[in-house]
Amino acid sequence: MAQIPDSFASHRVQKGETLEMLLEQYKITAEQLEEYNPLVTRFGIRRRMNLRIPIYSNTAVVQPEKPIQNPQNSTVSFTLHEVLPKETKWRLAYQYNTTIAELDSLNPEIKEGLKIGQKLKIPLPKELRPIPEKDSLYNYYKVLPKEGFYRIEKKLGVTQATLDSLNPILKETGLQAGMILKIPGAQSGELRIEDDLLVERANLIxxxxxxxxxxxxxxxxxxxxxxxxxxxxxxxxxxxxxxxxxxxxxxxxxxxxxxxxxxxxxxxxxxxxxxxxxxxxxxxxxxxxxxxxxxxxxxxxxxxxxxxxxxxxxxxxxxxxxxxxxxxxxxxxxxxxSVSQLDDNRLKMFSYLERVIDTTHHVVIVADSTNR
Incomplete structure (x- = not known):
C-alpha cells in the first residue's frame, strides 16, 4: 500500500521556482507530488499554481486498511441547522461528515427536498468542513451502495491515496454509501457536473x-x-x-x-x-x-x-x-x-469555464459571422 501522508501543506508557486526546487525543499518525489496535484502531470509547474504538498514522517508506517465502521454504534451528539438559501442535501452531508440517507432518516420532511428556514437535526461532527458555493478546484461525489475504492478509481481515475488525502474522515469510517467525497476537479471520468456534484449521465435509451x-x-x-x-x-x-x-x-x-x-x-x-x-x-x-x-x-x-x-x-x-x-x-x-434560451446557455458556459480553468489555461472564443 502506498504511504499515506501525515498532513498537507499549501504552496503557491513563485516566479522562478522549478519542480526540482520544490522536491528538494519538501523532501518528496515527483510521483508523490503529482499524485495529489494532477495538473502538474498535465502542465508541469506553473507560476501562481496552488499545490497540496504531502508531508511524510521520517519512517513510513504501513497501516492495515481499516474496516468500515458504523457510526450509529457510537454515542452521537446532535445539532440544529437552519437551512439557508442555495443549500442542498449533499452540501450539508459533506459539511457535517454524514450521509444523505442519515439526513433523510433524521429529518423525514426533507426527503422531497429542502426548504429555506427548515431546522434540521444533524449529527455533530468533530469539525465542520466548509464548502465554497462555487468550487473552482474540486468536484464532489456521492458514494453509491457497495462501491469500493477500486470501482471509484475505475470510474473517476482517482486513487485511494488521493481520496484519503482529500477526505481524512475515510481513515476513521472507510467508505459509506451516501457519503460525499471531495474529488480533484480535473478528474470526473464520464460523469457530468451539476452544482459541483458529479452525477451519472442519463441514458434515455x-x-x-x-x-x-x-x-x-x-x-x-x-x-x-x-x-x-x-x-x-x-x-x-x-x-x-x-x-x-x-x-x-x-x-x-x-x-x-x-x-x-x-x-x-x-x-x-x-x-x-x-x-x-x-x-x-x-x-x-x-x-x-x-x-x-x-x-x-x-x-x-x-x-x-x-x-x-x-x-x-x-x-x-x-x-x-x-x-x-x-x-x-x-x-x-x-x-x-425543449431548447434553452441563449442567455441561459451563456451563463452555464461561463460557470463551467470558471470551474475548470485556472491561471495555466487560455481560452479562445471564436464568434464571427461563420462561428456563432
Whole structure:
C-alpha cells in the first residue's frame, strides 16, 4: 500500500521556482507530488499554481486498511441547522461528515427536498468542513451502495491515496454509501457536473418506459398548399433552400427516426401529423379536430403560433412542447420548451469555464459571422 501522508501543506508557486526546487525543499518525489496535484502531470509547474504538498514522517508506517465502521454504534451528539438559501442535501452531508440517507432518516420532511428556514437535526461532527458555493478546484461525489475504492478509481481515475488525502474522515469510517467525497476537479471520468456534484449521465435509451403505448400530435408548418407540384424545377428549387418547408421536413424526418427507434425498444407509438400552414385560422381548425386522448402535442414551431395554441382552454390539460426555437414562449400550465434560451446557455458556459480553468489555461472564443 502506498504511504499515506501525515498532513498537507499549501504552496503557491513563485516566479522562478522549478519542480526540482520544490522536491528538494519538501523532501518528496515527483510521483508523490503529482499524485495529489494532477495538473502538474498535465502542465508541469506553473507560476501562481496552488499545490497540496504531502508531508511524510521520517519512517513510513504501513497501516492495515481499516474496516468500515458504523457510526450509529457510537454515542452521537446532535445539532440544529437552519437551512439557508442555495443549500442542498449533499452540501450539508459533506459539511457535517454524514450521509444523505442519515439526513433523510433524521429529518423525514426533507426527503422531497429542502426548504429555506427548515431546522434540521444533524449529527455533530468533530469539525465542520466548509464548502465554497462555487468550487473552482474540486468536484464532489456521492458514494453509491457497495462501491469500493477500486470501482471509484475505475470510474473517476482517482486513487485511494488521493481520496484519503482529500477526505481524512475515510481513515476513521472507510467508505459509506451516501457519503460525499471531495474529488480533484480535473478528474470526473464520464460523469457530468451539476452544482459541483458529479452525477451519472442519463441514458434515455436505457430508461424504463412508464407507458407501453403513446399517442402524440405533431403540428408543423409544411405549407404544402404553397408547393406547386406541377413544376419539378420550382419544387426542387424550393426544397433546396432553407425555409419553413425544409425546416419542417427535416424536423419531421428526425421525429420518424426517433419513433422507429422507440418501436424497436418495444414502445407502441401512434403519431397524428397536421400541417399548420403557419396560419392561426388553420390552428383553430386543427384544435377542433384534436383527439383529447393524445398524450402530448409537439409544435407549432413558430413561438407566436405556439403561444396562441397554448392559450386555448380546450387544450389546457394536454402537455405541449415548443421545439427548435430558443426564443422564449409563454410558460403556462403544461407548456414545455425543449431548447434553452441563449442567455441561459451563456451563463452555464461561463460557470463551467470558471470551474475548470485556472491561471495555466487560455481560452479562445471564436464568434464571427461563420462561428456563432
Amino acid at each position: 436505457d430508461s424504463v418506459f412508464q407507458k407501453q403505448e403513446i399517442k402524440f400530435t405533431v403540428l408543423l408548418p409544411f405549407k404544402a398548399n404553397e408547393i406547386i407540384l406541377d413544376s419539378v424545377e420550382d419544387t426542387k428549387r424550393l426544397l433546396q433552400a432553407r425555409n419553413l418547408h425544409t425546416i419542417a421536413l427535416d424536423f419531421y424526418s428526425g421525429i420518424l427516426f426517433a419513433v422507429e427507434k422507440a418501436k424497436q425498444k418495444g414502445l407502441s407509438i401512434e403519431v397524428d401529423t397536421y400541417d399548420t400552414e403557419n396560419s392561426i385560422s388553420k390552428l383553430n381548425e386543427i384544435a377542433n379536430e384534436l383527439d383529447d386522448k393524445t398524450d402530448f402535442i409537439l409544435g407549432p414551431l413558430i413561438p407566436s403560433n405556439f403561444n396562441y395554441l397554448s392559450s386555448l382552454k380546450s387544450l389546457s390539460e394536454i402537455p405541449k412542447i415548443a421545439p427548435l426555437s430558443s426564443n422564449p414562449v409563454v410558460l403556462r400550465k403544461n407548456v414545455y420548451q
